[in-house]
Structure formats: C-alpha cells, structure tokens
Amino acid sequence: MSTRWSFVAATLLLLLASLAHPVAAQDGRADPRLEARLDGTTRAAVAAIVDSARAGGLPTEPLVQKALEGASRQAEPARIAQAVRSLAERLGRARDALGASSSEAELVAGAGALYLGVTPATLRRLRAEQRGGTVALPLVVLSDIMERGVPRDTAASVIIALAGARVPDGAYATLRESVARDIRAGAPPAAAASTRAQGILVGREPAPPPPVRRPRSP
Amino acid sequence: MPDDQLDGRDDEWFAIERELRRAPRVDPAALARIDGEVRALAAARARAPLGRLREWLFRPYSFSVSPVGGLALAAAAALLVVATLRREWLAPRAAPVVVAERAPGGGAAPVARTASTGGAARGRDVQFVFVNADAARVSLVGDFNNWDPRATPLHQETGGVWSIVVPLAPGRHVYSFVVDGTEWVPDSAAARAPDSEFGGANSVVLVGDAT
C-alpha cells in the first residue's frame, strides 16, 4: 500500500517539476529559433540566461543572436552557453555604468568594450562627456581601434577627448578609418591614435567647461 | 573643523590622494646626470679657492666635463644607483588585442552610408559589398538574419564584386560574410566587433534612425 502511494507522490512531484522546468513550459517564452538550432541542454542553459536577463530588464535579442551565431559557427555547446552568459553579465555591467535609460545599441556596444578590458569608469566618463548624445558610435570606434592594437588607456583617452570636444559623428568615422590606415602602413597603434585625434581636435573651438555635475543618485 | 577640511564623504578623496601619492618611476640616468654635474661643480670650485671668485665663475651656470671623465662618473654613479635603488620600471601598457585576420573586401562603414528609408517602419537600406573573384557564392550572416548562411546571398557583379542591400532596423548590428558556405570572413573596411567569442571575427555597422 505505502509503495503505491509513494509511487503516486513521486509521479505528482515529477509532474510539478516538469511544469516548472523552463524548457517544458508553455508560457510562450521559449524562442522557436533556439528550439530549431540548439540541442536540448544548450537550449535550456541559454533560455535560462535569457529569462533572467529579461527579468532584469536587459535586452534579450543580443543574447539569442549570440547563441545563433555560435550555432552557425558550429561552436561547442558549452562555449555557446558561456558566451551567452558572458554577454549577459557584461550587458548588466554596461547598464550600471551607462545608465538604465541607455539604448540597446549603447548597451551592446558597452558590453563589447567591457570585453576588451575598458573599465566601467571609462564608460561612465564617456556618458558624462557626451552630455545627452549617443555613446554607441564612440564605443564602437573605441572597440575597433583597440582591436587594431591601440592600448586601452590611449584609446579611452582619445575617445573621451573627442566626446568632450563634441565632434560630429563623421569625426569618429574619420578617426577609425585613418587610424586603421596608419596602422596598416606600419605606424605604432598608440601613436596613430594620438596623432589622428590631435589632428581632429586642433583648430576646434575649445570645448565649454563641463557643466556642474548633478549629484550622483544613490 | 580645520580650515582646509571639506564637508562630506572622503572616500573619493582617499582614492585621489592614494593615486597622487604613487611612487614615480626613477630613471637612473637622470640621477647619474645630477651626480656628474655636482662633481664637476665641486671640481671646478676646488680650482677656484676664493669664495667670491667661485660665485662669479658659476654665474651663468655652465661648465664642461671631458667625455671620458663624464663616462667614468656616469658609470660609477649608475653602479651606485643600481645598488641602492629599487627597480621600479614602466608599468606595462595594456597588451594589444589580437588582431583579427583581414580579407579582401570593401563594405559598409561603421555608420550606414545610404540614407533612403527601408521598407521597415524606421529602418534603413544598407549596402554590403564583398570583393572576391574566386568565390562561387557569398552570403551575409548577422544578427538581423539569425546568422543563417542561406538567408541572404549576395549578388555577383562584374570584377569579383559581390553586393546586397538589406533593410536594417536602427541600432548596432554585427555581421560577417560566408564564402562558399564554409569560410567566414569579416568586412575589412568596417569596424571590428570586439567580442567574437567563437574564434572568428565579426564586423559592426551602426544604423541611425530614419527620422
């Protein structure tokens, strides 16, 4: 008799457990794209990360796309899950540094910069210097020149200087292209970045003094 | 409260003070130079016994040391310096990031060039160009087509120029080209995406609002 009841209890528990399992849940959150491209374990891991990102108010599409890229590149499942986890963590740190009202493009660009070792303090400075403009383009250019070998601190210094001088968007593109060209021609990356930034900044009106900063909200 | 004290939290000030107090990197050659100059000064003084004459001799301040004498002094001073100083050298700069492979190809600038509004509500048409005369087929993969190599094939123009125009929503997009179904190649003229964790390199394009 007790064996049968414990069997029933076990079945009930199993049913409850399966209902709670995210992969089996029919709440509409399971992304069909993940279903089609990832194996069960990876899909579960990625879905869990995506769910907690969503719960935390972070953008989820970049996470899904990161998993799909891994699938298309035929990466190891463990590596895919790790990449998605890493991106989710960096999106959170980017939002802490750049502010909750940042756009998705700014957050992903920030997450990319953090990957390269740019510090949250630099992201905060950039946000402050941009004074209401988007930080996505400066961050994309910052990441690009670092990828080409410009040391982190020089790259950050250059981008912050351009932001503080309120250069137009085209100036960032010009910087990126000319630094890339100079490096291809054999210039040391740090020198290329400093020189090109100097060229953009020289002759500009000196930037107005920074406005009185608002007290940091706790 | 002392006159120079400020109200408020001092945590940030401690961080500033700590940074300002860091020890400098000392160049032994600079120390050796000082030592050499002092000794030359002393030697010149010794040749001029009168105090007043000595003052006169050294206004304006200039003297010379023979090359051999200077080298000997510098070597002796350098030895002393090396023996007594801690070696505190350059803090290494951040190591350059590994550079992704480049491949032939033109392509999108970091900010989308074409300004015409796309079919989607606020998107823009962006042209992607890839140059490769030997490829049989080239496709575009990215975060706008689920990285599916079959979704967006490029059209081949003459001279090995491949191109496609794609409507993209505003924002940051990551992409790559796939050559002959197997070889993933980034856009050499575009910005590099930093966090390509799967061993390959991607490119970035930023699409602005159509408004």
Added chain:
Amino acid sequence: MDPTDEDLVRRVRAGELDSFTTLVHRYYPRCLRFGLRMLGERADAEEAVQDAFLRAYRSLDRYEERDRFGSWMFQILANQCRTLGAKRRRRERTFVPYDVVADFSDQPADGFLAAELQRALMQLAPDHREALLLKFVEDHSYEDMAEMTGVGVSALKMRVKRAREQLRTLTRGWYDA
C-alpha cells in the same frame, strides 16, 4: 644606523661628495613625484629636479641646520617648478595623453583614470596645485609651507581648500566602486 640629513650636509660641507649623492638618492623620488604632478611632463619634471639639486648644492653654505633639509629642498624645488612652469611655451594642446602610467612605478588600477586625474590636476591654478601637493602629497606642515612660499598660513589653507574642492568637482563620480 643611517646618517641623518644633517649629518650628511655636514659631511658634504667637509668635502665628502658621496654624502651629497646619498642626499640626492634620498630625496629624488619625492622631488620627482612633486615635479611630475606639478608640471605634468616628465622632461620638465626631471629638469626642474636636476636644477633644484644643483642649486641646493651651490647654496649649501647658506643652509642652516635649524632648517629641515626636506623643507629646504622643496622650497628650492617649488621655486624651480614655478619658474619653469611660467617659462614653458604655451602649447595649444587640447589633448595630451599624459604618460602617467609610464611615469609612475606601479601599475594603477585604471591607467585611463590616472591620466585623467593628472589632466584634472593641471586645470588647477599653479599656486593652488602647489599648495595641494605640498600639503597632501608631500606632507609638509603649513608652517613649513609658509616659509617655502612666503605666503601666510591662512592664505595657504584657503588655497588648499579651494584646490581640493575643485579637484573633487572635476573628478566626481570617477572613483565609485
């Protein structure tokens, strides 16, 4: 037991040059630190420090043992920095990647912030920067500073206070954890 500064000065006056070398080695790091922070450029800092030591050597007969060598040395150095700073050509450089990472011995937690802090420090008026550095980095007393600079103690306290306020404003939010 290490000789005191006063012992060394006595020996230098007696003709022992090695004792002056010892004094130089003893004070060079601190002097260089002050020069780097005050002038913001390594070449200028090294030049100011070198000139200061040579001046010190030449005026050693005027040094009185009741002065402390450290304060006396910094008085000379502060003068050199003031002169050099004023004489330096006005360079129209809106962007200077301060080599603060390379100029200091151990790696800062954030080299970018370190460079930015130096840039912020350079925005202070020279006499405010000098007072701040002498007080909070080189740990001189206000009485010593008054002797070094010829400025009264309460005026110095005001400069230090204003310098701190300005530096804190310029760097607000940088050092949040």
